[in-house]
Amino acid sequence: MTVYEALKIFKDRGLPELEAYLVIKKITGKTKEYLVIHPEYQFCEKNFFDLLNKRLIGFPLAYLLNEKSFYKHNFYVEEGVLIPRPETELLVENALKIINKEKIKKVAEIGVGSGAVIISILLERNCIGFGTDISKKALEIAKKNAKKFNVLDRLDLRLGKFLEPFKNEYDEIELIVSNPPYVKNNSDLQKEVMFEPKEALLGGEDGLDFYREFLSSYDLQGKIVIMEIGHDQGDFFRKKGWDVIKDYSGNDRIVIKDFRR
Numbered sequence: 274m275t276v277y278e279a280l281k282i283f284k285d286r287g288l289p290e291l292e293a294y295l296v297i298k299k300i301t302g303k304t305k306e307y308l309v310i311h312p313e314y315q316f317c318e319k320n321f322f323d324l325l326n327k328r329l330i331g332f333p334l335a336y337l338l339n340e341k342s343f344y345k346h347n348f349y350v351e352e353g354v355l356i357p358r359p360e361t362e363l364l365v366e367n368a369l370k371i372i373n374k375e376k377i378k379k380v381a382e383i384g385v386g387s388g389a390v391i392i393s394i395l396l397e398r399n400c401i402g403f404g405t406d407i408s409k410k411a412l413e414i415a416k417k418n419a420k421k422f423n424v425l426d427r428l429d430l431r432l433g434k435f436l437e438p439f440k441n442e443y444d445e446i447e448l449i450v451s452n453p454p455y456v457k458n459n460s461d462l463q464k465e466v467m468f469e470p471k472e473a474l475l476g477g478e479d480g481l482d483f484y485r486e487f488l489s490s491y492d493l494q495g496k497i498v499i500m501e502i503g504h505d506q507g508d509f510f511r512k513k514g515w516d517v518i519k520d521y522s523g524n525d526r527i528v529i530k531d532f533r534r
């Protein structure tokens with residue numbers, strides 16, 4: 274089939290033209306610019322319909338393309354790992370500010386997923402990173418991204434809950450970053466989100482299970498903690514004296530607490 278025919282099929286199904294180009298690019302390896310000026314270019318129809326049909330049932334585009342742009346880079350993703358969200362870039366931005374201001378050298382991330390957050394941080398600052406996840410698949414992908422971006426020599430990735438795998442290194446950690454699962458268990462998830470791993474998203478009845486367990490099991494004295502939260506979870510943290518930062522939509526999104534004083 275031709276590029277022209279494929280574009281028309283996408284259009285008829287109500288899917289954006291840009292997605293069609295990205296899908297054809299994935300199949301053919303040609304750039305979008307090439308495809309735009311060669312609408313008669315022929316490629317494999319079966320591959321096209323396989324991807325189109327997945328897309329039509331809501332399979333996320335990032336999983337189809339095996340990439341998601343986050344902060345300043347394109348991260349490898351695949352089914353089984355959370356697709357990094359644009360709102361999480363605010364977590365990176367605020368972590369970077371803290372790292373500068375406090376001259377932080379050792380940063381830990383709980384729940385690295387694809388590694389997008391900790392790797393973005395390491396690419397901006399000459400820090401050492403420690404990352405954990407309870408998902409083996411997530412760690413595999415984080416490692417793949419760490420290799421892709423050449424930071425594996427500064428990033429120690431280990432399987433386990435919270436910071437359990439880094440008991441021996443715990444005292445050295447100065448900043449703890451996390452975008453944990455915080456969605457309420459009974460939430461209506463969007464069609465696309467249903468394809469993502471539940472353990473990356475669901476945080477119990479009120480979405481706060483991760484925070485409660487983490488805060489009650491660790492002595493955070495001497496450290497700074499920065500985490501992403503859900504839009505309606507700010508008060509839980511305000512009551513405990515945390516700073517709450519809003520995202521660009523005006524929703525509570527990031528919480529920070531300095532446990533050094």
Ligand code: SAM
Pocket residue numbers: 355356357358361383384385386387388389390405406407408411433434435452453454472473474483
């Ligand atoms: N940091 C990535 C990002 O922002 O795109 C992934 C965030 S995802 C919302 C949460 C991640 O935390 C998932 O990869 C999940 O497997 C992991 N996770 C959930 N509970 C955890 C725990 N108690 N300890 C470590 N990792 C956990």
Ligand code: GLN
Pocket residue numbers: 358452453454455456466473474475501
């Ligand atoms: N913002 C994500 C969503 O609603 C949730 C991410 C998370 O639980 N950390 O899809």
